[in-house]
Amino acid sequence: xxxxxxxxxxxxxxxxxxxxxxxxxxxxxxxxxxxxxxxxxxxxxxxxxxxxxxxxxxxxxxxxxxxxxxxxxxxxxxxxxxxxxxxxxxxxxxxxxxxxxxxxxxxxxxxxxxxxxxxxxxxxxxxxxxxxxxxxxxxxxxxxxxxxxxxxxxxxxxxxxxxxxxxxxxxxxxxxxxxxxxxxxxxxxxxxxxxxxxxxxxxxxxxxxxxxxxxxxxxxxxxxxxxxxxxxxxxxxxxxxxxxxxxxxxxxxxxxxxxxxxxxxxxxxxxxxxxxxxxxxxxxxxxxxxxx
DNA sequence: AACGCGGGGCT
DNA sequence: AGCCCAGCGTT
Numbered sequence: 001x002x003x004x005x006x007x008x009x010x011x012x013x014x015x016x017x018x019x020x021x022x023x024x025x026x027x028x029x030x031x032x033x034x035x036x037x038x039x040x041x042x043x044x045x046x047x048x049x050x051x052x053x054x055x056x057x058x059x060x061x062x063x064x065x066x067x068x069x070x071x072x073x074x075x076x077x078x079x080x081x082x083x084x085x086x087x088x089x090x091x092x093x094x095x096x097x098x099x100x101x102x103x104x105x106x107x108x109x110x111x112x113x114x115x116x117x118x119x120x121x122x123x124x125x126x127x128x129x130x131x132x133x134x135x136x137x138x139x140x141x142x143x144x145x146x147x148x149x150x151x152x153x154x155x156x157x158x159x160x161x162x163x164x165x166x167x168x169x170x171x172x173x174x175x176x177x178x179x180x181x182x183x184x185x186x187x188x189x190x191x192x193x194x195x196x197x198x199x200x201x202x203x204x205x206x207x208x209x210x211x212x213x214x215x216x217x218x219x220x221x222x223x224x225x226x227x228x229x230x231x232x233x234x235x236x237x238x239x240x241x242x243x244x245x246x247x248x249x250x251x252x253x254x255x256x257x258x259x260x261x262x263x264x265x266x267x268x269x270x271x272x273x274x275x276x277x278x279x280x281x282x283x284x285x286x287x288x289x290x291x292x
Numbered sequence: 293a294a295c296g297c298g299g300g301g302c303t
Numbered sequence: 304a305g306c307c308c309a310g311c312g313t314t
Binding site for chain 3: 031032033034035036037038039040042043076077079080083110111112113114115116119123131133134135136181184185189190191220
Binding site for chain 2: 037038039041042074075076077078079080152153191192225228229230231233234237268272
């Protein structure tokens, strides 16, 4: 399986900017944070602009959060943008501006979890690690476990399986991590897998079993979008991103009819550090809002 | 372990 | 109208 996937990767790997020869470890880390739940197609232009503006951790550390949030634009989950800046500051303060390569140090950085730490080790440093993202989980679920999709949340068994498949030497292991992810992203896709183009179709347990349906389908209902706090928060952030100066409270209140929900969302954005509120000069007037 | 957290494009 | 996306931090 590894041989076939590595061979396929040699032919079909995408040329992504964070994979180029002259990439930096910081560039890889930035890409991984942006790619946390945002598709490659939308990250690519954002990453180019971001790295041109703030090429080193120290550059991002020195930026204003408002600029960072505006540059993040509509990548989604803007708390990630704040964490990425905190991460840049931590790299500067704890590691003299150099991205660390030890798991313990990477995991201690804001916004860096098990996946991102492993990905940086593999893709920035060419080190052996266990990279287990949604793509790899799906490939292993099908090829090895013989099911349509992995369980809703990652299991210990999955991690053990993934670990057992990572090649021993650093360079091959790092390449395997990229290759197995790429197979999941391009061929072994969630919706309509292209088994006819798959290098491991011949040994795929799911295909051999006749591609049985997803057994977890009933539990997989995604959270509705319309009317959720996430939609309201998104509207508030969009208004603030596009505003030139401070935004009057009335403009924020006009975004959403449900006063209780809007207030809850504004308070949560303030708590998250995504929003700032200034009292009016005349204390009886309503406050204004801006990016922090 | 479960939940909250954006936004857009595809089927 | 769902479904999915190179997850993380909190509870």
